Amino acid sequence: METLLRRCQIRSQIVRECIAEFLGLYILIGSGAAAQVVTSRGTHGDYLTIQLGSALGAVFGIFVARGVSGAHLNPVYSLSLCVLGRHPWKKLPLYSLSHLVGAFLGAATVYLQYYDAIQTFSGGELLVAGPNATAGIFCSYPADHLSFWGGLVDQVVATALFLLCCVALEDQRNGPLPDGLHPVLVGALILTMGVSMGSNCGFPLNPARDLGPRLFTFVAGWGEEVFKAGGGWWWVPIVAPFVGGLLGTLTYELLIEAHHQTTPQSPQQEQEAVELEEVVVDSGNNSDTLCTYAVWMAVILSQFVQLEKFQQFLKPETFYWVITVISLMPVLEAGEEASLAIL
């Protein structure tokens, strides 16, 4: 057996990583609990078990892939790492493709396993909407109350919070984490998203996890309605998570990680750093406290002054401009890195 396996060994790092990412997302989708709850009409689980299934599926997807590729399992996370310079841009499309194929085949496996149940539940008709709809088992569709802008904002906010916490969990300087606990915490984070941000449009958070199963339902019999439903909703969970992911990553970087004290390289630098530190701390005790008070006061006051304006500000449209600016950043970044590579 051992020798048999050794003969199959792949030595190329990138191929191994792609296979690991593929298998991780395959498991993540393959253990989706929505099929069970939908087809059993709620007798074998409820909303919480669907979320538990998603979260735990992700945990084991991560455990399968973490040692080989780091278990991104989400193109948004890969993009964030690229923007932060912790992952080569070159690998991004390959990883994304692996995710897509894994999600596609994972959805196919769920369909295979629940073939009888889906046929019985839907009476043989594969529908996207209505009481016997089964497309919602595989990918996300917006709730009736959700407007287009509302859906966009929902996805941006949810993915921003998700990535912010993901990046925080990875930040070794913010506090150590026992090895093996990290995948469990990411699963808990997905559960948090599910129980608090799932009712608008099912918190896709992950373009590959949404597009792969959607493509599968397209070819497997649900037809082009999967792209038409919700007023052409399908591209929102592909674009919005990238924007939200960058927003969240940058928020964490700007508010927390950028300010970790850098460790000095030589003893002399260390000496200087200590002296500098002392000066900072000394002056900090006098002026910083006042300064911080002032800043917070200004923030609070400004909000009360804008009492009337505030309600208009809460319209989702104003959000749009902030997002556009942010979404240009990785393009610039990629261009910069590309030009550096050429030079």
Added chain:
Amino acid sequence: METLLRRCQIRSQIVRECIAEFLGLYILIGSGAAAQVVTSRGTHGDYLTIQLGSALGAVFGIFVARGVSGAHLNPVYSLSLCVLGRHPWKKLPLYSLSHLVGAFLGAATVYLQYYDAIQTFSGGELLVAGPNATAGIFCSYPADHLSFWGGLVDQVVATALFLLCCVALEDQRNGPLPDGLHPVLVGALILTMGVSMGSNCGFPLNPARDLGPRLFTFVAGWGEEVFKAGGGWWWVPIVAPFVGGLLGTLTYELLIEAHHQTTPQSPQQEQEAVELEEVVVDSGNNSDTLCTYAVWMAVILSQFVQLEKFQQFLKPETFYWVITVISLMPVLEAGEEASLAIL
């Protein structure tokens, strides 16, 4: 990117801590699950998912802030640490302000994300009471059966148990805890509070977490009813947690932490300590056992003797005087420390 971030670096410790506390509470609120359950009328979750959302939101709030500021995320916890002399009193108002601003903006984010759902659910009217009330998504209101004294006692008891356990988890001499498990356990503690002490008034436990969103609902359209509801309930979840928090902290200190054996500084002291210890243990075996029996017997007997009086004692009013005395302690303490600082 790295250089861009480095240019934004803040070197002042206190500003960094305030930002971390702000972001931590922002995440704690931002992932509140009540909006989802209320606006979906229970189809996307139930009471348990709300509590899971709160608890897990707190877990990730702590993970974001723990490395920078220790992740208090609650003015009551900051106060307890100040009283125990483990946190400078000077930072207390700054931390509390950061908490308040974080909670305010977190509530704003929830409103932004659930704008469509809240409008559809409430028919456009933002109400504090009634079947279409939405104010309960953001902050706590008392249940119909709850009297004023009952609410006060509920908050004091719940926060006392909460802080008692928080301080116990922090107590290194009571037993080691793997790094990274601590935030998860605080989350589990919040879940415990939610499933066992949430039906009276929604276990705020945290003045900032309650006042911040309440201020937001005030400015965002629910109007001054948010302060009038429940007979002017709003100040109870601000004052009572401080009282309960001190009660719980002092209970743990007096019953457990004060009695940990102090580690001696020099070998000679150590020698004496060992000898003393032996004497204590020796005599303990004879007299202490008897003594403890006697104490417990007295406690038990006194309770049976007071059989008739007991029922009157259980009135919440008697509780009031105990609380008043305890709530004076931090004032004295602060005064003492202030006078020491002056001297």
Added chain:
Amino acid sequence: METLLRRCQIRSQIVRECIAEFLGLYILIGSGAAAQVVTSRGTHGDYLTIQLGSALGAVFGIFVARGVSGAHLNPVYSLSLCVLGRHPWKKLPLYSLSHLVGAFLGAATVYLQYYDAIQTFSGGELLVAGPNATAGIFCSYPADHLSFWGGLVDQVVATALFLLCCVALEDQRNGPLPDGLHPVLVGALILTMGVSMGSNCGFPLNPARDLGPRLFTFVAGWGEEVFKAGGGWWWVPIVAPFVGGLLGTLTYELLIEAHHQTTPQSPQQEQEAVELEEVVVDSGNNSDTLCTYAVWMAVILSQFVQLEKFQQFLKPETFYWVITVISLMPVLEAGEEASLAIL
């Protein structure tokens, strides 16, 4: 503050331990979730949240007491440790008394906190049975279908499995456990009991946890009906757990722990042990395999042969005699140790 606390320091080990056990059980009861679910008539939780509340309450009770007294929190567990010779018999009654007082005061706190809710729910009448019964919030009563023998067997089996797993978790030679995970696993064990053995009589498992709150309800207004209900049920959750606890502890000791290889003291002994080991392993490969096959075959065959007898054997009465024999063991043990202490 520090000096204030130091002045209160108790140096007697036994008094400290009793206080810790008292506080641990006080927290365990104080965070009981049944009051919330009962008085809200299921709107603020369901069966699962009650079990989560019990389990998590125990987790934090253990975290509070573990560093001082080892957090037994259950007279049955103390008894098991005494029988195994890992805890002095002398401390057993003191620990049990502390547990009882903690449970009594914990129940009083729950009553204080839910005073308004219980009064509203029950219409002012404190009843033990019927649709508005509130006594079940505090201690266990048997379900209607449960016979006397059935209740006894239920308690013995449940406590046996509970203690078997508790002792297994403590067994360092069975596998290491990260410090800090142990209390969480005990909580998970209590949750397991709750979701799988709670419908017959509410899985008390703990004499103090049942008797303390029962005494409280007796003095607080429910009257002597708390002892009369269920045909004088009250003594079953006091006696049966001790029997079951011993059964479970001894099962683990006899089946697993007794067979751990003892580590030899001197190099020579080590040498001999290794040689012996080799002989055992050598012969084991030939004869043991056959022998084990034979034993299992005999077990299986004997059960199929007894096909007709089997159904009668399943009557709970036959269980009774096994239990009687086992329950005599600690008496003998205590006597033996007492006589040794005298000598």
Added chain:
Amino acid sequence: METLLRRCQIRSQIVRECIAEFLGLYILIGSGAAAQVVTSRGTHGDYLTIQLGSALGAVFGIFVARGVSGAHLNPVYSLSLCVLGRHPWKKLPLYSLSHLVGAFLGAATVYLQYYDAIQTFSGGELLVAGPNATAGIFCSYPADHLSFWGGLVDQVVATALFLLCCVALEDQRNGPLPDGLHPVLVGALILTMGVSMGSNCGFPLNPARDLGPRLFTFVAGWGEEVFKAGGGWWWVPIVAPFVGGLLGTLTYELLIEAHHQTTPQSPQQEQEAVELEEVVVDSGNNSDTLCTYAVWMAVILSQFVQLEKFQQFLKPETFYWVITVISLMPVLEAGEEASLAIL
């Protein structure tokens, strides 16, 4: 006590292991939560509590047995380890027998504990189907909608994913895991299976866990209907898990574990390995990337081309041939090892 226990010590390794496996599965079954939910007609738990009970029962079964035998608790897992050459084939039947006996006695204990409840619920008649059926408490029966092939596929897919994740958790080179977390993660994995793959036929996953209780219900009064129900369903959860388990184990081995870099034995080999590595990495950057793109593209294209064929491919029958080939592997393997042992 100590001496008493030492006298009972068994020194044979294989007997100890069998006893541990027996006790582990006994606990796994003994804490089954289905009896409680069924006999209380859903008032004491719901679908989620059944799954929590199964998962946590397995966690504590593992904790009891892990130090002695490694806690397989599943003949499928033992078989997988044998195929991978990590467990002697000779022990496989012994382990499986221990599992069977443990499951049989575990089911007997559940019946003993719920004797009154089952009698009351079923009106004294022990039935396999209908509204008062109680056989489903002990072992799996297919849902009405499930066809024969659907059931086979469901079991193969579920066990494949289960074993794939189990083997991944065991793979030390994929990433370290704190000792003590492993049993908890296996429990979480079982919960994942329960919430996402339980509605077709109750996810047995474990031949011994299904056959043992089935035999018990056969002798205890449910009669031969337990083997006839579901069109002779009983052998599917015995055969299919072995096939699925091998499929999952081999998938992980071929896709992930086979490609871990082997650590070289001597410095010279190390040197060569490093050089080889560099060559691989160098060439990889140019050709591998292209190559991987090409492979994924081919996979994707082939699936779109087969658009029409695809729907027929999704019939479970095509799955059958894949399975047959794979199920022959362990036979060959066992034969090979047997012949080696003879030589």
